[in-house]
Amino acid sequence: MKSLKEIYHHKNFSLRKVRYLEPVFNNRPAILSDETFRERKDKLLQAMKDNGVDLVFVYADREHGANFEYLTGFIPRFEEAMLAIASTGEAILFLGNENVKMAPHSRMKAQLVHVPYFSLPNQPMENDRSLRDIISDAIDFCGKTIGIIGWKVFTSRFEDNRQLFDVPYFIVDILQRLAKEHGGEAMNASALFMGENGGIRTTNNANEIEHYEYGSSLASDCVLDVLNQVEIGKTEMELASSLSAFGQPHNVTAICATGDRFTNAVIYPRNKAVQLGDKFSATTGFKGGLASRSGYVVNNTEELPADVQDYLERAAIPYYAAVVAWLEQIKIGMKGGELYEIIEEVLPKEDYHWHLNPGHLTADEEWLSSPVYPQSSTELKSGMLLQIDIIPSVQGYAGASAETGIALADEQLREEIRENSPELWERILKRRDYIEKELHIRLHPEVLPLSDTVGYCRPYLLNKESALLFHRE
Known part of the structure; x- marks a missing residue:
């Protein structure tokens, strides 16, 4: 029996003429149903019960609002803002001046408490009560275990992770003191939402998968559009116009960079023109997923800079072999540590210097959390949304990237998608057919591609007709 290294040996890959899957515009983003929001609340209440938490406070701001939005819809x-939920199901929305109007629209029914302290600097502070009094008057803290939820699950072995908080001090201090004064305790409870072992947001139902597929496929379409527009003389800013679409909110800072990146500490697209032989990268992301591509602005190997003429063999093909291995091997029931070891075998870290998790969960955020790390015993489950996120770093060479996302869905979940979202199901079947017949990549039945560019990697960006291809023996 062949080893993974033999199956995905670099000699089994080459640059060939490969068509890309022509995107079909989806103008119907899926709205999350009332049933989904009821299910989310029920999942939280059960998780609180299982973990002995009586009351949770979910913090939100513009950058860190996904856990809050998961329950309220905004x-x-x-x-x-802050959302308090008791184990009884009672909920309170603490909102600043300009979000009070959102309370009637919340998908979770909740009492409104106006908190001017959550408003912008120098806005009217039309009350004579402290923040402590506002919170304590609204909440019974007596003997309760309090969970404070920000946006990060801490896993450092050097700290008491339950006492590390990523919520502003002025809020944490009050909640800790109120809990202590009433015979309870306060702890970081973000793992209830995001922890890879049972976090309620780490798996999704059919409605949620359809909702998130819109953003994942839109990101893919945008990046493919940029790749198809790359020409000598076009500027980063011109090309980057295609990385936004339909007013949808980004979950990452968009990247459109030619040549050397980060000069003068600039991380945004510049008025810099594309030149022959440039390194180039493009990335964008929306709720549900990110798409990223990188390579060289050339038509063929001869146009590469002299010192990187072996780019395909040294960087791009080894990377793509790992992507193919990731797609072919991932399945429900495998441990995150197994997937990590597969990538380590096919693309050794010592040689290719990738340092982040080779795969992670996604949702409203680009990176929710990750079950893929050394010795991870976390089981990959039906309903998980995962990004292929392998980032090699070979000194002197441009990066290689074909980052996109997939969903894992068991037979029951697949049937629910087929029945309730037939258009989505047709897109999934079309993508799977393309991946198998055109790219020669065999997916397990539970792997659902969430965009049209899953598995597609074009390293020479001026050559729009060729991509890397796996030659299965």
Whole structure:
């Protein structure tokens, strides 16, 4: 029996004429149903019960609002906000001046408490009560275990992770003191939402998968559009116009960079023109997924800079072999540590210097958390959304990237998608057919591609007709 290294040996890959899957515009983003929001609340209440938590406070601001939005359906945009939920199911929304109007629209029914302290600087502070009094008057803290939820699960072995908080001090301090004064305790409970072992947001139902597929496929379409527009003389800013679409909110800072990146500490697209032989990268992301591609602005190997003429063999093909291995090997029931070891075998870290997790969960955020790390015993489950996120770093060479996302869905979940979202199901079947017949990549039945560019890797960006291809023996 062949080893993974033999199956995905670099000699089995080459640059060939390969068509890309022509995107079909999806103008129907899926709205999350009332049933989904009821299910989310029920999942939280059960998780609280299982973990002995009596009361949770979910913090939100513009950048860190996904856990809050998971239950309410909205984020506080430019203010701060907090949602308190008791084990009884009772909920309170603490909102600043400009988000009070959102309370009637919340997908979770909750009492409104106005908190001017959550408003922008120098806005009216029309109350004579402290933040402590506002919170304590609204909440019974007596003997309760309090969970404070920000946006990060800490896993450092050097700290008491339950006492590390990523929520502003002025809020944490009050909640800790109120809990202690009433015979309870306060702890970081973000793992209830995001922890890879049972976090309620780490798996999704059919409605949620359809909702997130819209953003994942839109990101893919945008990046493919940029790749198809790359020409000598076009500027980063011109090309980057295609990385936004339909006013949808980004979950990452868009990247459109030619040549050397980060000069003068600039991380945004510049008025810099594309030149022959440039390194080039493009990335964008929306709710549900990110798409990223990188390579060289050339038609063929002869146009590469002299010192990187072996780019395909040294960087691009080894990377793509790992992507193919990831796609072919991932399945429900495998441990995150197994997937990590597969990538380590096919693309040894010592040689290719990747340092982040080779795969992670995604949702409203680009990176929710990750079950893929050394010795991870976390089981990959039906309903998980995962990004292929392998980032090699070979000194002197441009990067290689074909980052996109997939969903894992068991037979029951696949049937629910087929019945309730037939258009989505047709897109999934079309993508799987393309991946198998055109790219020669065999997916397990539970692997659902969430965009049209899953598995597609074009390293020479001026050559729009060729891509890397796996030659299965």
